[in-house]
Amino acid sequence: MLGLPRRWLRQLYYLSGFLVVAIILIAVANQQHVIHIQDYIPISLTPSFFQPSADSYIVDIAIKDCYTYNSGNKNCGVPKLSEGKFGKITTEDIGQWIKIDKDLALGSGWFKKQFFSYKAIQSSALSEIDTSKEEDGNKLVVIDIAISNPSEDSKIKGNEKSKIPQYILDHFHSSKIFGDSDHEDLIEKAKASEKNPTKIDLDRDKENSTSKKLNDLVEKEKAEAEAAEAAKEKEFEEVIAPQDPNNDVVPENEEDNDDENETNDNDKEPESNEESPKEKRAVEISRHDLSRTMYIPSKEEIAKSGWKYKSNGVWLKYGPPSDNAVTGIDILFGEDSVDPRPNWRLIKDGSLTDVNTQNDKRAYLSIRKGDKVNYKLPKYQSPLKVNKNGKFKILQVADLHFSTGVGECRDPVPGSSKKGCEADPRTIQFLEKVLDIEKPDFVVLTGDQIFGETAPDAETAVFKALYPFIKRKIPFAVTLGNHDSEGSLKRSEIMSLSSNLPFSLSSLGPESVDGYGNYVLTVEAPLSRNPAMSLYFLDSHSYSQNPKVNPGYDWIKESQLQFVEAAHADLKKAIDAYTHIHLSMAFFHIPLPEYKNLNQPFIGEHREGITAPRYNTGARAVLGKLGVKVISVGHDHCNDYCLQDIQDKDTDQENKMWLCYGGGVGEGGYGGYGGYVRRLRVFEINTNNAEIKSWKRAENEPERDFDTQILVTDGNVVNY
Numbered sequence: 001m002l003g004l005p006r007r008w009l010r011q012l013y014y015l016s017g018f019l020v021v022a023i024i025l026i027a028v029a030n031q032q033h034v035i036h037i038q039d040y041i042p043i044s045l046t047p048s049f050f051q052p053s054a055d056s057y058i059v060d061i062a063i064k065d066c067y068t069y070n071s072g073n074k075n076c077g078v079p080k081l082s083e084g085k086f087g088k089i090t091t092e093d094i095g096q097w098i099k100i101d102k103d104l105a106l107g108s109g110w111f112k113k114q115f116f117s118y119k120a121i122q123s124s125a126l127s128e129i130d131t132s133k134e135e136d137g138n139k140l141v142v143i144d145i146a147i148s149n150p151s152e153d154s155k156i157k158g159n160e161k162s163k164i165p166q167y168i169l170d171h172f173h174s175s176k177i178f179g180d181s182d183h184e185d186l187i188e189k190a191k192a193s194e195k196n197p198t199k200i201d202l203d204r205d206k207e208n209s210t211s212k213k214l215n216d217l218v219e220k221e222k223a224e225a226e227a228a229e230a231a232k233e234k235e236f237e238e239v240i241a242p243q244d245p246n247n248d249v250v251p252e253n254e255e256d257n258d259d260e261n262e263t264n265d266n267d268k269e270p271e272s273n274e275e276s277p278k279e280k281r282a283v284e285i286s287r288h289d290l291s292r293t294m295y296i297p298s299k300e301e302i303a304k305s306g307w308k309y310k311s312n313g314v315w316l317k318y319g320p321p322s323d324n325a326v327t328g329i330d331i332l333f334g335e336d337s338v339d340p341r342p343n344w345r346l347i348k349d350g351s352l353t354d355v356n357t358q359n360d361k362r363a364y365l366s367i368r369k370g371d372k373v374n375y376k377l378p379k380y381q382s383p384l385k386v387n388k389n390g391k392f393k394i395l396q397v398a399d400l401h402f403s404t405g406v407g408e409c410r411d412p413v414p415g416s417s418k419k420g421c422e423a424d425p426r427t428i429q430f431l432e433k434v435l436d437i438e439k440p441d442f443v444v445l446t447g448d449q450i451f452g453e454t455a456p457d458a459e460t461a462v463f464k465a466l467y468p469f470i471k472r473k474i475p476f477a478v479t480l481g482n483h484d485s486e487g488s489l490k491r492s493e494i495m496s497l498s499s500n501l502p503f504s505l506s507s508l509g510p511e512s513v514d515g516y517g518n519y520v521l522t523v524e525a526p527l528s529r530n531p532a533m534s535l536y537f538l539d540s541h542s543y544s545q546n547p548k549v550n551p552g553y554d555w556i557k558e559s560q561l562q563f564v565e566a567a568h569a570d571l572k573k574a575i576d577a578y579t580h581i582h583l584s585m586a587f588f589h590i591p592l593p594e595y596k597n598l599n600q601p602f603i604g605e606h607r608e609g610i611t612a613p614r615y616n617t618g619a620r621a622v623l624g625k626l627g628v629k630v631i632s633v634g635h636d637h638c639n640d641y642c643l644q645d646i647q648d649k650d651t652d653q654e655n656k657m658w659l660c661y662g663g664g665v666g667e668g669g670y671g672g673y674g675g676y677v678r679r680l681r682v683f684e685i686n687t688n689n690a691e692i693k694s695w696k697r698a699e700n701e702p703e704r705d706f707d708t709q710i711l712v713t714d715g716n717v718v719n720y
Helices: 003-031 166-175 180-192 208-235 277-282 299-305 423-438 458-471 491-499 558-577 619-625
Strands: 056-067 095-100 112-122 141-147 307-309 314-319 326-333 344-346 363-369 391-397 442-446 476-479 519-524 531-537 583-587 628-633 642-647 655-661 679-686 691-698 701-713
Touching (some): 056 095, 141 326, 166 299, 423 458, 423 679, 531 558, 558 619
Antiparallel strands (some): 095 112, 141 314, 326 363, 344 363
16 A cells, blocks of 8 residues: 555656656747747637747738727627738737727727727748738738837928838838939938028139028028928828738828929029129038938838838838748837847837827837847846955835826925926836946845836836836846835736846746735845845735725735745755854745834834734744844835834844835835825945944935934844
């Protein structure tokens, strides 16, 4: 009987090993396009912010309405499979329309929503599709995208009617080879322009009387040109862009550009015969003094190049399938939006037109070209390591409270700065100043990166929050607060999105553990891979799940405490191999009940009530037994103290720990407690003497650090 369970265990062991190897092989095969996982797992089952793999090419786009009464239908606002380029696709295995699950109106429409969809086709299926009816030859997939900005594009001379995007004009202009005939044409356009003709290059040897005649001539020509332009403007009809995404007609110029700006030289010949040929030649404009005039391509040139107008200001360029084709499209909102993913390009030249977004929350496209990048590769992920001088610096960023759009400042200091104050740009400006001053080795964000009620598109807010660190290539870790998931994404999606970005060391954590974002990181010693530090990150959750019994905020659960105990046990051997004193810290959002024990020494400000959970699961005691010397949280914006907490005082089990606040940094979150100025906290670890030191920097004087204190030395909490 005893042999049977062992045999089962062996079989389970072999099966587990086989599954692990199989998963690795499948992942590698999918990465190399040997197989296609999406052929077996429907795209609809993956989170909305993940894009199709790079062997799926985009061939068309559409924007459609979804009326409120039908909004429960997942296909509401999605074109039919037969619509768009290549017409009917027989099955979703070959290709399908993929809806970006973001209402372009951000919920502001009473009766309908608007959704952006793109049609994706498997690369292996392109050879099976009948392309004989395609007029574009091998121009099968989207290789670039441009967005119109009508108010700006129409200011370009000759582009008033067609409003071709500047992005496209730049391409044609840079590839155009200009000759003498083009120079003459530009001169004629310059003569007819509305600008003051101060750039006329008159011959230096002409008499003053001749100069006056020539200037009078130019003024006459200018007046005639203005009259001609005014008459022509009355005849122009506004070009209405086709709204059907299947209509690939390019908005046309009513006339060729040369004709539109053509000037009749005979009409401009002076009546008097007193002027010599030399004087006529003097009316010339230097090619060096000409104002820049864009080359406006004809509709034939536009079509030949592969560019096609679709709808809502979107232009698609078609070309052959390649590694540089567009393979992903995302939508972000707001003029201050950013896309931190290095292989994505956020198109800020123009926003989607004819959609019901507010001015400060306009919809912008972001596109990915080529393969998806694995941000877990060493290029974007490197182990945390103490510097050669034995130091390691951590910047804590608490309560950014970012919005979709610039956000509104709440309780700014001074109060006179409230008018016109944009919360997120102001917060980023302060944060980046501190980053440039401190140059931290690591950044910890302790929750409420997003102010959910002002973030109808949470992805936009997450990207803004993390971009300052990504662009500086600073590794960072994220924990969740109570407001993060009150926007458009769930807690699991917020944590997954934050974890799957360059330089993020965050993790969703084990599924068997309560919450999202329970994980442990180690900081390697300068000369070895042994852990000099352990950093514990926990999900402090949100509001109490049983408010009648325990009102207020939720608490750290038993499964989380068991998780950190198991993680510590796994590290014990490596910790023992470290030749110096090992240090440990913990970070999360909501303070523990012990933060209320203010009858103990503390340094910093206590300006507001401590909103800790009422139920105490003993997290402070468990972390203390694991050797954690410092815990730092956020949540209470206007508290920024470090409290020396002592348990089992004057006994053999005495345990000391510093309980710190990071201090609120975001202008989008509340302040208002006695003129509280936003601030950030810094921790500097010196492994040479097992020291943890801390200080803060405030928005009004970021160059000056204050409240400097040594929290730990020789691995022991310092008495105050």
